[in-house]
Amino acid sequence: MKLLLDLPPELLIWTVSSLDPVKDRRTLYNLCLTSKALRPVAQPVLFSIFAHYDERREKHCEDELVPFSTPKLPLFQFARTLILRPDLAHKVQTLDTSAIRCHEFDGRDEVTDEDFDILTQAVLGMSSAASWQEYLRNFDLNACIGLLICLLPKLETFRFAVTEFNTAIAEESLSYLESWPGSVVQGTARPSPFSSLRSLHITGTGETYAFSNAFDLNIIGPILSLPTLEIFEAENCFRDDKYEWTAETFQCPARSLNISTLTFTNSAVSRAYMERLIAGCRSLRKFEYQRRKDTGSLGYPLRPCSLDEICSALQSHAASLWQVGLTIDEVEDFNLNLESCQYLKTLRLWVYGGSALRAQPLPQSLEQLWLRGNHPEVEDVFSILDFPLQKRRLPSFATIEVDATDFGSIVPSDFEHGDWSDACCRPPLTELETLKMYYTWKEAWLDGTDIELVFLNEPRFPNFDSSYVPSPEGLQIFQKIQDEGVSVNSSYSSDEDEEITHLQTCRFVQRKHDSKEDCHT
Structure with missing residues (x-):
């Protein structure tokens, strides 16, 4: 430790700041405990990200995001720390609860009576304080996540999962958030939640596809309209129009959203939602839609937005798009009509039925094409698009x-x-x-x-x-x-x-x- 402390201050700050707040969490934690000199440098890095990875994910996930040595972070205790140390709450920029499963989560082992007193006192002054306190006493995960969001004024990235056990997490958390800004603590008004949010990531993770791996876009409408939100990514999103009336109630006025990146992975979004969402963005720079092929197992009829409909909707952003990703799985003829996207640099195609593609000129600004699919289907795309011919009019390709x-x-x-x-x-x-x-x-x-x-x-x-x-x-x-x-x-x-x-x-x-x-x- 002495050798580390002997470094010049600027080099010492650079060394500690370069540690990964997730993978090197144990190291950062030990630095905070053992060195008063390093604590002011290590604490901001340690608290910049809260990512809850349980032991099951660490041991069985093939593409491990964290090493085995990363400690499991107690959700309720983390909230308690932020209540007692609001200066640390200002350091948190990323909240990732996507690995938490409600049916596996039990906070009883990590919450003491003293913790409960601190948590319940934190919500005093709210119009719904009594109900929120009751939720916290019952170890309600939604209430704890909602409380965490309210405690983080500098939160920029929020990731969470929707399962069959917590499909209402967004709806319930939002109901908690509504009464937070109007509440007053010790004569000071609380800041609005998500006031700095730039990136929202939602994942459906249930075992079946009928009602679990899904969420209604109506629920997150208030978050999408935040003036700071730039990135919205959704995985396993395909319950957006389970009822005919839901699409009609999706409030997304044209050019009202500041979102510049829209990404849907393994999803099936209907035409009504997709067109409103795309039209609602002021200036899209990146759009990707990796469509789920099998929608028959959902348990209700759903016709995903077609490739023609998406390309047509993207025309309103032809002057701003620089990357587009689409799934080609059509059985009827269709056009890959993106020629008007004059600044498009990268085109990504998931190819699962390229034989129906009709030849279409690519944007002259195109520099890179990315393809994934079975060999004959990918080769169909090569044959139809005729790249030797395309190259003559695409100088940067x-x-x-x-x-x-x-x-x-x-x-x-x-x-x-x-x-x-x-x-x-x-x-x-x-x-x-x-x-x-x-x-x-x-x-x-x-x-x-x-x-x-x-x-x-x-x-x-x-x-x-x-x-x-x-x-x-x-x-x-x-x-x-x-x-x-x-x-x-x-x-x-x-x-x-x-x-x-x-x-x-x-x-x-x-x-x-x-x-x-x-x-x-």
Whole structure:
């Protein structure tokens, strides 16, 4: 510790401030306890984020967000600390309760009688103080989260989950918040909740899709209209028009929202809601709609907004959009009509039915295309959009990124290892096999262009264009590609050969006048 304290003050502040408030929470906590000199620096970092990760998530989540050593944070005790230390409440910028499950949550072990006295005293002066105190005494999660929100005047990011056990969390919390600003404590009016909120993230996380992983957009209408809110992200949102009248009551006047980023993941939003939400934004810069394909399991009829309808609605933001993400799963012909978006830089497409796409000019400002889907459907998009032709009118178009996560069940696992039906059981391709596949696809899709082709999330397709260093065997393959071309012949065989015939018979011919450096592009 002494060596750390011997650092110059500016370097000491930089070192402690660079610690992660979630992953390094235990370290920050220990610094606050053991060093008076470091406490003023460590405390603001420690309290900048409250993220409640329970033990189950830490141990069983494959994509761990936090290490095993991160302590479980008591929700009620955290609220108590902020009541006693309002200066620390001003340091909290992110509140993440998305990992909390109401049916698993029990605050009895973490709340003492003294805690209850402090919590209930905090809501005095409110018109609904009695009911709120009763909720807190019953360990009501909604009441505690609502109280936390009210205690955080500098809160910028709020994340929470909606399950079958707490579908009313937003509605109940909002009812608590309404009476908070008008209340007076010791002669001082309380500030309005969410007065600094910039980013709202809502996730549905129930086990079934009929009524759980969902929420009504009407409930969060008051939050969406906050003048500071810029980002709204929703995952598993598809109960927006369960009743016919709900869409009509969604209050979102045109150009009334300051939201610049709208993101829906695994969701099914109806036309009425989507059009009102898009029209309600003053200036959208980023829009993504990853649509849930199967809406028949919801238990009620829902027709998600179509691609044509979304593209039409986005025309009102043609002068501001710089990134758009859409799901292509239409069965009838449709247009990807975004040509008027004159500042669009990035287009992201989840492709699950690209054959119905009608050829449409892309925006001249486009620089990058990102694709994800099964191999034949992605290739349909390449064929229909005709990138060699598009490149002639898109001077800045430089990169196509293909997320190969869903390629496993379609593309033959290799050319020599045999038939592996399960993608997770396939051995990695050899360098020779990967080179053949990469350059075959590059020639078939992007012949005559300088567009960089990058495959993501698939070790069989390394990024040859930037970081690839060939082995001696690889150098020989490069020479073959340059001098005489390489035929790609697969030993893969199945009853579904029609889907991959082109891959088995396609031949890459690298023109002899191309330099070896060109092979990398």
